[in-house]
Amino acid sequence: MSDTTAPLTAPRVSPAQAYVSTTLREQEPAPVATRGPVLWVRRHLVGSVPQVLLTLFGIWLVYVTVPPLIKFFLIDAVWTGTNREACLPEKVGREVGACWPFVWAKLDQLIYGFYPASERWRVNVVYALGAILLLPLLIQQLPGKRLNAILFFGVYPVVAFVLLTGGNLEMQRFLIGSFSGSDLFAGAGTVQGMRVSFWIDFVVSTALVTAIAYLVSRIVAGPEAAPAAAKTTLSAFVLLGLVIFAMDIDVGLPQVETRLWGGLLVTLVIAVTGITVSLPFGILLALGRRSKLPLVKALSIIFIEFWRGVPLITVLFFATYMLPLFLPGRLTIDGLLRALVGVALFASAYMAEVVRGGLQAIPKGQYEGAMAVGLPSSLMLRLVVLPQALKLVIPGIVNNFIGLFKDTTLVLIVSIFDLLGSMRAAFTDPNWASPTTLFTGFGFAGIIYFVFCFGMSRYSMALEKRLDRAQRH
Amino acid sequence: MSDVRLSGPPAASRRRWSWTDPKLRSSVIQIVLALIMVWLVWSFYANAQANLARLGIASGFGFLDNRAGFAISQTLIPYNESMSYGRAFVVGLLNTLLVAFLGVILATLIGFVMGVARLSKNVVIKALASAYVEITRNLPPLFQIMFWYLAVLSTLPGPRQSWGFGLQPLFNGIGSGLSGIGLGVLGAPISNFAASLSAPSVFVNNRGLVVPRPVFEDGSMAILYALIAAVVASFVIGRWAKKRREATGKPFPAFWTGLALIIALPLAASYAVGNPVTIETPELRGFNFVGGLRVIPEFVSLLLALAIYTGGFIAEIVRSGILAVSKGQSEAAHSLGLRNGPTLRLVIIPQAMRVIVPPLTSQYLNLTKNSSLGVAVGYPDLFAIFAGTTLNQTGQAIEIIAVTMAVYLTISIITSAIMGWYNKRVALVER
Numbered sequence: 055m056s057d058t059t060a061p062l063t064a065p066r067v068s069p070a071q072a073y074v075s076t077t078l079r080e081q082e083p084a085p086v087a088t089r090g091p092v093l094w095v096r097r098h099l100v101g102s103v104p105q106v107l108l109t110l111f112g113i114w115l116v117y118v119t120v121p122p123l124i125k126f127f128l129i130d131a132v133w134t135g136t137n138r139e140a141c142l143p144e145k146v147g148r149e150v151g152a153c154w155p156f157v158w159a160k161l162d163q164l165i166y167g168f169y170p171a172s173e174r175w176r177v178n179v180v181y182a183l184g185a186i187l188l189l190p191l192l193i194q195q196l197p198g199k200r201l202n203a204i205l206f207f208g209v210y211p212v213v214a215f216v217l218l219t220g221g222n223l224e225m226q227r228f229l230i231g232s233f234s235g236s237d238l239f240a241g242a243g244t245v246q247g248m249r250v251s252f253w254i255d256f257v258v259s260t261a262l263v264t265a266i267a268y269l270v271s272r273i274v275a276g277p278e279a280a281p282a283a284a285k286t287t288l289s290a291f292v293l294l295g296l297v298i299f300a301m302d303i304d305v306g307l308p309q310v311e312t313r314l315w316g317g318l319l320v321t322l323v324i325a326v327t328g329i330t331v332s333l334p335f336g337i338l339l340a341l342g343r344r345s346k347l348p349l350v351k352a353l354s355i356i357f358i359e360f361w362r363g364v365p366l367i368t369v370l371f372f373a374t375y376m377l378p379l380f381l382p383g384r385l386t387i388d389g390l391l392r393a394l395v396g397v398a399l400f401a402s403a404y405m406a407e408v409v410r411g412g413l414q415a416i417p418k419g420q421y422e423g424a425m426a427v428g429l430p431s432s433l434m435l436r437l438v439v440l441p442q443a444l445k446l447v448i449p450g451i452v453n454n455f456i457g458l459f460k461d462t463t464l465v466l467i468v469s470i471f472d473l474l475g476s477m478r479a480a481f482t483d484p485n486w487a488s489p490t491t492l493f494t495g496f497g498f499a500g501i502i503y504f505v506f507c508f509g510m511s512r513y514s515m516a517l518e519k520r521l522d523r524a525q526r527h
Numbered sequence: 528m529s530d531v532r533l534s535g536p537p538a539a540s541r542r543r544w545s546w547t548d549p550k551l552r553s554s555v556i557q558i559v560l561a562l563i564m565v566w567l568v569w570s571f572y573a574n575a576q577a578n579l580a581r582l583g584i585a586s587g588f589g590f591l592d593n594r595a596g597f598a599i600s601q602t603l604i605p606y607n608e609s610m611s612y613g614r615a616f617v618v619g620l621l622n623t624l625l626v627a628f629l630g631v632i633l634a635t636l637i638g639f640v641m642g643v644a645r646l647s648k649n650v651v652i653k654a655l656a657s658a659y660v661e662i663t664r665n666l667p668p669l670f671q672i673m674f675w676y677l678a679v680l681s682t683l684p685g686p687r688q689s690w691g692f693g694l695q696p697l698f699n700g701i702g703s704g705l706s707g708i709g710l711g712v713l714g715a716p717i718s719n720f721a722a723s724l725s726a727p728s729v730f731v732n733n734r735g736l737v738v739p740r741p742v743f744e745d746g747s748m749a750i751l752y753a754l755i756a757a758v759v760a761s762f763v764i765g766r767w768a769k770k771r772r773e774a775t776g777k778p779f780p781a782f783w784t785g786l787a788l789i790i791a792l793p794l795a796a797s798y799a800v801g802n803p804v805t806i807e808t809p810e811l812r813g814f815n816f817v818g819g820l821r822v823i824p825e826f827v828s829l830l831l832a833l834a835i836y837t838g839g840f841i842a843e844i845v846r847s848g849i850l851a852v853s854k855g856q857s858e859a860a861h862s863l864g865l866r867n868g869p870t871l872r873l874v875i876i877p878q879a880m881r882v883i884v885p886p887l888t889s890q891y892l893n894l895t896k897n898s899s900l901g902v903a904v905g906y907p908d909l910f911a912i913f914a915g916t917t918l919n920q921t922g923q924a925i926e927i928i929a930v931t932m933a934v935y936l937t938i939s940i941i942t943s944a945i946m947g948w949y950n951k952r953v954a955l956v957e958r
Contacts, residue, residue, distance in 0.1 A: 371931075
């Protein structure tokens with residue numbers, strides 16, 4: 055009889071307690087094989103013969119890829135030099151890895167394209183402003199999201215436009231001028247680079263349209279609705295006027311044509327414009343797709359499915375070669391603007407599907423509740439549905455942005471030099487032709503793309519987790 | 528007591544023309560929208576007419592019969608410069624379908640392996656698969672295509688120093704590797720063994736990939752017929768086996784029977800008609816390879832990039848699909864007495880597929896659409912031949928871009944129709 059069972063069979067213990075020990079047994083340490091690092095290694099590395107083989111294979115794979123990469127990009131790399139001579143193994147007299155002086159020499163081209171060197175501070179200001187406005191928008195805990203969003207999505211694009219192009223659009227005619235085909239008060243001269251005749255046209259058109267809005271709403275909806283309609287119209291025109299004013303006034307910056315833009319600048323301009331423009335259009339299309347009006351619904355579905363069904367490159371070709379034929383002949387559109395139109399059409403369709411996902415996730419009770427308190431459908435959307443739906447789809451929007459960021463590379467096929475296009479152009483420079491130039495360039499561009507996309511995807515994942523947690527209670 | 532009207536509205540007043548009447552409002556909105564659309568279409572049409580006349584560009588599809596006059600580096604059907612644009616269009620379409628088809632197969636293989644590897648208990652494998660997924664998904668596909676084309680394939684040695692692939696170079700490598708780290712005792716016999724194997728027949732150099740080519744002589748059709756017959760037979764056997772199992776509970780190894788049929792029948796047919804298919808292996812003569820099939824480097828780089836890029840996305844889809852099947856399912860299957868294999872085959876995979884298939888199809892579509900990026904490295908696909916060269920030569924932007932978009936759109940619509948049918952078939956039947 056072993057001593058562990060001895061107390062249980064002792065005669066003084068009553069039968070009812072016979073199988074219950076009165077004292078707590080001392081805990082024994084778990085066997086070595088079921089805890090700690092030994093178990094971990096066994097379970098995760100060497101559990102069975104196939105596991106051992108897999109582990110060995112994995113270690114071999116790491117061994118043949120990682121050390122050579124480190125050796126190429128860091129240990130054997132050339133860090134300084136003025137031309138290809140610095141990176142030729144014959145000249146250096148040793149094995150040569152990455153040719154970093156090539157990247158340093160081309161860095162300006164990769165970041166600014168051929169933007170004039172004396173004007174590059176403008177690009178830097180745009181980059182800095184974008185970062186300053188975007189960061190607080192991304193950090194959930196910071197207050198003032200509304201103001202921040204208005205600044206980023208409303209004011210920043212105008213400021214960036216003026217800074218990058220130099221503004222001074224030289225607007226010719228507004229509504230009346232365009233419809234009548236002649237200038238109002240032609241020859242009234244210019245003030246600060248703005249044509250006076252355009253602004254007279256603008257003021258007269260604004261007054262006219264506001265009056266029409268007042269009269270129509272008075273007839274259609276009754277006298278009490280008319281002032282509100284007139285006010286809305288007037289404020290929309292004043293807002294438009296402010297935007298045009300900012301772009302039209304000559305602020306004294308030299309004009310920089312878009313064909314001089316390039317590199318990271320073009321990549322970011324296209325991606326940010328695409329996402330900013332696609333957001334309002336995507337919301338409209340998503341609402342249109344769920345509309346009860348058959349024509350609105352059909353047109354939205356056709357639009358969305360058409361652009362989603364074709365590759366982006368055909369959309370860019372459409373915008374570059376086909377769209378100009380559809381517009382009045384005297385209208386010549388800037389090359390970058392054409393690409394932007396294509397990207398905006400394409401991105402809007404994808405954004406619409408993302409937003410639709412959010413709209414579908416709103417429980418029916420929310421709609422019913424809004425209707426029960428008597429909200430008209432426009433207010434129901436603005437106050438109840440959209441705030442919830444858009445919050446749900448922020449991760450989807452970020453994922454869309456990642457896709458768009460990667461897709462901007464395609465503009466190099468329509469001869470606009472983004473980051474990748476500038477890199478490809480840099481490869482053709484005979485001054486830097488060396489055996490490792492290509493790998494260095496691809497390594498550098500790859501790191502930039504990876505940092506941007508990976509960073510954004512991590513952000514979106516963190517956000518998703520946060521929203522998930524908020525959803526649960 | 529005075530009359531009390533218990534029901535009915537007060538005498539119908541004149542109907543007010545009110546903006547708040549939903550019926551009226553919706554018709555007004557739709558009429559305005561329709562007018563805008565008509566105006567848009569009309570003005571596009573009028574502008575296009577005026578612009579085409581001004582620029583002197585022809586319109587209509589007559590150009591399809593004109594002589595193309597350009598060569599194409601990869602043609603699946605006979606083509607030469609004197610043939611028409613229409614023929615060039617078909618060549619391009621077939622090239623697009625070829626790279627998309629092979630890309631889908633390769634990407635699926637990569638994706639399933641990597642997706643399962645990401646769920647592996649083995650941390651090394653898991654980390655490697657995660658690194659693969661993160662790197663490939665976060666680099667633009669065009670970047671990857673250009674990387675393979677410019678940085679990898681064009682820096683390979685010329686034909687005379689081609690890299691050979693096969694068992695001989697593999698064992699040679701192992702042998703010299705072992706000798707290199709001081710295990711000559713082991714390495715030498717392996718190197719000797721390698722020397723006894725036949726020389727490699729797959730080569731890679733800066734002009735592309737050279738592989739053996741099957742040569743079909745008279746009677747080859749018999750093998751094809753045998754293959755079709757075998758596929759049909761195994762399908763029928765599968766149906767019968769399923770029916771019998773459901774009726775009597777007796778299993779029948781339908782899979783293995785089908786596999787045996789598919790392998791054995793064509794072999795038997797080949798033997799019966801006197802082995803009409805021979806393999807032509809490439810040989811290095813002078814400065815280039817003679818014989819065999821040369822795959823152009825543009826194709827190789829496009830295929831590799833598309834498969835690797837899409838494979839990363841498929842891996843994530845597969846992983847989330849497997850994770851979506853709750854653990855209780857496999858526990859329940861085990862407690863019913865199913866072993867690991869049948870549990871996976873009959874319980875886990877069918878449920879995971881329901882989650883996996885819809886996003887998987889959209890990845891297949893993405894891959895097909897991304898194949899148009901081959902234009903950046905000069906792969907002669909539909910886009911490069913039609914929207915590239917043909918557009919340059921004829922200038923008929925409207926017709927050409929419309930046709931190109933229509934082709935991709937048709938592929939998308941067909942795929943999503945099949946998808947919808949499948950979804951309906953596998954959807955959960957809720958009570």
